[in-house]
Amino acid sequence: MKRFMNEPQDVVRDYLNGLVAAHPDVLRLDTDHRVLRRANAAARPKVALIAGGGSGCEPLHTGFVGPGMLDAACPGAIFTSPVPAQIIAATRAVDTGAGLIHIVKNFTGEVMNFGMAQEIMAFDGISVETVLINDDVAIKDDDDSAGRRGLGATVLVEKIAGAAAERGDDLAAVAAIARKVAARARTFSVGLTSCTPPERGRPVYVMAEDEMDLGIGISGSPGRDRVKLAPAHEIAAMLLTEVLADLRPAPGSRLLVMLSGLGGTPDAELYLLYGEVAAGLRAAGLRPERVLVGNLVTSLEQQGAALTLLELDDAMLALWDAPVRTAALRWGM
Amino acid sequence: MASDITTEHLILWLTAFARNVAAGRDGLNELDAATGDADHGTNLYRGTQAFSNMIAQSADHGTPGAFLKAVGLVIVGSVGGSSGALYGTIFLRMAATVGPQVAAIDGTVMANALRAAVQGILDRGRARAGDKTMFDALDPAARAFDGAIASGQGVAAAWQAARIAAEVGAAATAAMRARRGKSSYVGDKSIGIADPGAASVALLIASAAEVMAHI
Numbered sequence: 001m002k003r004f005m006n007e008p009q010d011v012v013r014d015y016l017n018g019l020v021a022a023h024p025d026v027l028r029l030d031t032d033h034r035v036l037r038r039a040n041a042a043a044r045p046k047v048a049l050i051a052g053g054g055s056g057c058e059p060l061h062t063g064f065v066g067p068g069m070l071d072a073a074c075p076g077a078i079f080t081s082p083v084p085a086q087i088i089a090a091t092r093a094v095d096t097g098a099g100l101i102h103i104v105k106n107f108t109g110e111v112m113n114f115g116m117a118q119e120i121m122a123f124d125g126i127s128v129e130t131v132l133i134n135d136d137v138a139i140k141d142d143d144d145s146a147g148r149r150g151l152g153a154t155v156l157v158e159k160i161a162g163a164a165a166e167r168g169d170d171l172a173a174v175a176a177i178a179r180k181v182a183a184r185a186r187t188f189s190v191g192l193t194s195c196t197p198p199e200r201g202r203p204v205y206v207m208a209e210d211e212m213d214l215g216i217g218i219s220g221s222p223g224r225d226r227v228k229l230a231p232a233h234e235i236a237a238m239l240l241t242e243v244l245a246d247l248r249p250a251p252g253s254r255l256l257v258m259l260s261g262l263g264g265t266p267d268a269e270l271y272l273l274y275g276e277v278a279a280g281l282r283a284a285g286l287r288p289e290r291v292l293v294g295n296l297v298t299s300l301e302q303q304g305a306a307l308t309l310l311e312l313d314d315a316m317l318a319l320w321d322a323p324v325r326t327a328a329l330r331w332g333m
Numbered sequence: 334m335a336s337d338i339t340t341e342h343l344i345l346w347l348t349a350f351a352r353n354v355a356a357g358r359d360g361l362n363e364l365d366a367a368t369g370d371a372d373h374g375t376n377l378y379r380g381t382q383a384f385s386n387m388i389a390q391s392a393d394h395g396t397p398g399a400f401l402k403a404v405g406l407v408i409v410g411s412v413g414g415s416s417g418a419l420y421g422t423i424f425l426r427m428a429a430t431v432g433p434q435v436a437a438i439d440g441t442v443m444a445n446a447l448r449a450a451v452q453g454i455l456d457r458g459r460a461r462a463g464d465k466t467m468f469d470a471l472d473p474a475a476r477a478f479d480g481a482i483a484s485g486q487g488v489a490a491a492w493q494a495a496r497i498a499a500e501v502g503a504a505a506t507a508a509m510r511a512r513r514g515k516s517s518y519v520g521d522k523s524i525g526i527a528d529p530g531a532a533s534v535a536l537l538i539a540s541a542a543e544v545m546a547h548i
Contacts, residue, residue, distance in 0.1 A: 054414070077379070079370045080414040108514045109414035112457055116409065116418055138518070145517035197372060200362065204371045215518075219370035222519050 001201050008198040012055045012075060019062060023327045026066040033089035034082075036062050037072040045098035047165040047174045048072070050090050051158060053110055054079040056197065057218050060154060060297045063328030069162035070103075070326075078197050078300075079219040081109035087117035091128060099129070099171030101178065103157055105150025106134035107217075129171060131178040133157060135187045135308065137246040138215025138224045149217045152258050152297050152308030153185035156320075159329065163322035177315065184311045188215065188242035190235055191262065191304035195220040213304075214238065218262075220299045236276030239307040244284065249311045254289035255281065256310040256320060263298035265305060270294065273305055290320055296328070336487045336548055337437035340400045344388055347404060349540040351381035357536055364529040368516035373529035376412050380420060383411035397438050401446075402428035415514055416530060419454050419467060426453035440482040440491055447475035447495070458513060465509035465516065465523060467530035474499035474538045489548045496535075496542035503527055503535040 005011050016036065020029045028039050042048075051061040052074035061073040071094035076082040082090075091100055104114045111132075118128050133150030134141070141148050161178035169177070191213040194203040197220065204220040207213065212235075215224030230238075249255065259274045261267075274293050281288050289312055297306060310316070323332030354361075354377050361374030384407045394400040405424030409417055427446040431438055438446070451472050460466040477498035481491035504527060511523035514530070 076413045077372075077376070079372060080376055080412075080417075083410050083413045083417060085410050108458070109416070109418065112415055112418035113413065115457075116421075144512045146513055146515070149518065197370070199375050200371055204366055217515075217518060219515070221370050221515060222368065222522060224518070224520065 001196050001198070003198060005198060008201070011198045012077060015055075015058075016062070016075065019327060026325060026327060030089065030093065034086055035072055035074050035090040035093055036065050037090065037093050038066055041094075042071075042096050045096040046168065047099040047101060047171050048091075048094040048096060049101050049103060049158065049162055049165055049174075050074070050087070050094065051103040051154070052076065052082040052087060052090065052114075053105055053107070054081055054219065056195075056300045057298050059295075059328035061158070064155065064158050064326050066324070066326035067333065068166050068322060068324035068326070069158050069329065078199065081107065081113045084113055084117040084120060087114055088121055091117070091121065091126070095126070099174070100126070101129045101131055101161070101171070101175055103131050103133065103154065103161070103178070105154055106132055106147050107149060108146050129175045131157060131161070131175060131182060133182050135182065135185045136215075136217065137186050137188050137242050151187040151189065151218060152260055152306050153182055153187060153310070155258065155260075155296055156185055156256060156308065156310050157181045159324060160316055160319040163319035163324070166322070177319065181310060181316060184247070185308055186243045186247040187306050187308040188239050189217070189223070189262070189304060189306035190214055190239065191216040191223055191302055192229070193264065193303040195263065195300040195302035197300065216304065218297060218299050220302055232273050233276045236273055236280055239305075240277060240280045240284070243307055243309050247309055247311060249286060249309070251285055252287065254287045254312045254317070256290045256292075256312050256316070257281070257288045258292045258296065258308040258310075260297045260306045260308070261295040262302040262304040262306065263295055264301040264303040265295070267294065270305060277307060289317065336489070337439050338397060338443055338488060338545065338548070339437045340394050340397050342545055342548065343397055343400050344394065345544040346541045347381075347384055347388065349544045350537055351385045353536045353540050354378055354381045354533070357533075361529045361533055364527055364532055367526040368511060368519050368523045369529070370515065372414075373416060373533065376414055376416050377420070377533055380408045380412040380417065383407045396433060396436060398428050398431040398433045398435060401425075401431060402433075415458065416533075418457055419530070422453040422457050423450040423471070426450045440488045443488065444475070444479040444482045444491070447471075447478050451475045460513045463509055464513045465506045465511040465528045465531070466513050467528070467534045469506050469509070469528065470499045470502040470531035470534040470538070473502040474534070487548070489546050492538070492542040492545050496539045499535040499538040503531040506531045
């Protein structure tokens with residue numbers, strides 16, 4: 001393993017220092033609690049959005065803190081959810097009294113730690129709305145698993161609900177649009193390699209050169225099915241088939257299409273794959289109204305991609321287009 | 334009573350657990366690599382380091398209940414992930430059962446504390462028997478401890494019974510298909526390898542049996 005690092009156990013702390021050094025206009029770091037929040041507190045009370053999860057998935061969530069998106073993020077150890085004290089500190093730091101929302105990806109550890117944080121805050125009369133993200137169609141949503149993971153839809157919820165909070169919508173309205181986005185977005189992922197957590201020093205697992213994993217998540221873990229590697233147009237068709245079969249968009253729907261790399265796939269390859277996805281969408285009579293391609297929800301340096309489709313309505317579209325200023329997404333301001 | 338569990342015994346227990354986790358860290362990571370993200374040993378080690386530091390920083394850790402609570406809070410605050418929440422809950426529920434006042438834990442109270450820990454991970458994780466989780470090691474251990482005490486055996490014998498039950502329970506998870514946690518995402522591929530959480534719970538119980546063998 002070759003990495004830019006000092007000590008393997010310090011990579012999260014050290015990267016956060018670099019992130020705030022690069023974006024002092026947007027970000028502040030509470031080093032003691034490992035909480036990242038906006039540089040400038042809200043000028044007037046606003047609904048606050050807080051998210052957190054294992055590190056190694058950047059820019060999720062730390063790259064999405066700033067005006068128009070998250071108020072605070074609490075990054076855990078690599079691929080390990082944050083702890084309750086961190087979540088509580090993040091929540092308290094951005095509480096203006098207008099309401100609090102935790103955006104929680106449906107991973108067992110994340111759900112448990114946010115749950116414990118909320119139980120503890122309830123002693124002080126602080127109540128928090130939870131918006132659960134579970135858009136991964138690779139997992140059957142039954143009682144025989146931990147349920148669908150929260151993947152790419154997280155970015156779309158953070159952007160769209162963040163814009164609603166920014167323009168002054170109340171808690172009920174922000175929570176409602178967040179849940180609506182979560183309900184109308186689906187994701188399916190394919191992995192070409194595993195990845196190497198710094199403290200482990202070698203890949204989580206090894207896959208043959210001619211294989212790929214269908215239905216992976218975001219921690220370098222194995223996927224649902226291991227199959228033979230296929231040409232990009234076939235992989236695009238697999239991604240689309242899985243997502244569309246579950247999303248079932250109305251004929252002629254306007255879609256927000258996010259094609260995220262998993263950290264180790266270059267932009268050119270992602271655009272090559274997107275070209276195939278776009279052709280497939282046109283053939284299916286669907287309209288890619290907005291498109292976001294890049295490494296957005298990642299697993300360290302894993303090669304692979306995740307396709308997220310959101311069936312848009314006018315309200316979501318306007319909020320998606322609203323200004324945002326974060327380390328990783330920035331337009332209109 | 335000579336056979337009661339004092340704070341000193343608990344410190345020995347946790348110190349032995351820290352030693353066993355350090356020695357078993359890579360093995361736990363490898364179990365986790367088969368179906369998850371290969372970090373159960375690393376995460377648990379972070380917690381055992383944290384409570385070992387806490388133990389070293391003071392000569393007086395108060396009553397057994399106060400000590401168990403402090404350990405639970407340190408684990409919740411340092412481990413993260415589901416193992417942090419679940420291990421923290423185990424210790425916090427044991428602390429709540431023992432209460433802050435008593436100076437030593439007798440066999441019956443320890444049995445109740447272990448049953449409360451089992452209920453804690455049920456409340457937090459909604460696991461059932463056979464879901465391939467730490468429940469499958471902790472529940473049989475708590476039952477064995479309870480059974481030994483109920484039949485008039487001492488604390489040392491009860492821990493030995495619990496150790497065997499935990500190890501048998503952990504080994505049996507190899508044949509199970511995971512239905513909770515990250516390993517549930519890979520379906521049948523989880524079959525054949527023991528659950529890392531159940532394996533570390535077996536270490537936890539074995540550590541108690543090791544240091545309280547002559548209590």
